[in-house]
Each structure stands twice: as structure tokens, then as C-alpha cells.
Amino acid sequence: MTRFSNEDRERIRGDLVEAGHDCFARFGFDRTRVSDVTDVVGIGTSTFYQFFNSKEELYLAVLLNxxxxxxxxxxxxVAEAATPREEAEAILRTTFGEVRSNPLIRRLFVDGEIRRIKSQLDETAAEENATGNCSESATVYGPSVVV
Incomplete structure (x- = not known):
């Protein structure tokens, strides 16, 4: 197992999230493979698992970002709005614009991706707990994740 400095770990993790963002936005969750992301970052697939326990964890990190x-x-x-009406209009205009132009925002808000991925992670954690293989991911994303 390769040892990384804290600075290297932070940089590589950021690179994985950025590459994951690009791949998930372009191909979607199901069609993106871990190797697609690691190829962009220039690390081996096995090294990926030093940073994330699964593709779902990476996707959740991307969605949270x-x-x-x-x-x-x-x-x-909203900061530029002068009245409550302008604030409401700014919120709606900005939200609709982001949903229209950003596939990850659309998946996040319209398709409820965080709930789906969190549910998958919770199921995996429950299975690991039942078999005695405790995973850190079981507690990393608590109820505050739900949008």
C-alpha cells in the first residue's frame, strides 16, 4: 500500500472528486467506472480505494460539492436583490438555470440522487455490520445529507 503525505492525500482526493464530477456529468453514475476516474487522475484503481470505499461514496462527495x-x-x-420579491425571483431563476444547465444539479434536485446513493451506502453498511465487516462509510454521511 502506497503511503501518501497529508498534502498528497488532499490533492489526490480533490483530483478524484473533480474527475468524478466530469465523468458523472458526462456519462451518469451507472455508466461511469472507477477506472474512468482513476485514468484521468493517473492513479491505479486499487489506489482509489485508499480514498473512497466505493464509487457510490465518490458520487456522494461529488453531489455534496x-x-x-x-x-x-x-x-x-439573493445578495444582489433589493426586495423580498426580487429575492424570490433570483432564487427561482438561479435554481431553474442550474437545473437546466447542470446535469449533476438536475440529478441532485430533480432525481433525488443523494437519497438513492445514501440508501445504497446504508444498505452496504448494514450488510457489512451484519457480517462483522465494519466500514467507516456507515457513519460518514448521517441524516444531514438528505436534501
Missing amino acids: EREHMFETLESA
Whole structure:
């Protein structure tokens, strides 16, 4: 197993999230393979599992980053509004624009991807707990993940 410095780990994890973002946006979750992401980053597939326990965990990290970016975009739009009506219009205009133009935001808000992926992770964690193979991922994403 390769040892990485904390700085390298942070950089590689960020690169994986960025590459995952591009692959998931282009191909969707089901058609993206771990090797698609690792090829972009330039690491081996086995090294991927030092950073994420599964493709689902990476996808969840990508979706959470997209959600955070969306909230930042909304805050900026609302900050420019002078009245409550303008705020509401800015929120709706920004949200609809993002949903239309960003496939990950569409999957996040319209298709409920976070719930689906979290459910898959919870099922995996329950299976691992039942067999005695405890996974860190079982507690990484608590109920606060649900949009």
C-alpha cells in the first residue's frame, strides 16, 4: 500500500472528486467506472480505494460539492436583490438555470440522487455490520445529507 503525505492525500482526493464530477456529468453514475476516474487522475484503481470505499461514496462527495456550490450561487444571487420579491425571483431563476444547465444539479434536485446513493451506502453498511465487516462509510454521511 502506497503511503501518501497529508498534502498528497488532499490533492489526490480533490483530483478524484473533480474527475468524478466530469465523468458523472458526462456519462451518469451507472455508466461511469472507477477506472474512468482513476485514468484521468493517473492513479491505479486499487489506489482509489485508499480514498473512497466505493464509487457510490465518490458520487456522494461529488453531489455534496455540487449542492454546496449551488447554495453559494444562490446566496450570491439573493445578495444582489433589493426586495423580498426580487429575492424570490433570483432564487427561482438561479435554481431553474442550474437545473437546466447542470446535469449533476438536475440529478441532485430533480432525481433525488443523494437519497438513492445514501440508501445504497446504508444498505452496504448494514450488510457489512451484519457480517462483522465494519466500514467507516456507515457513519460518514448521517441524516444531514438528505436534501
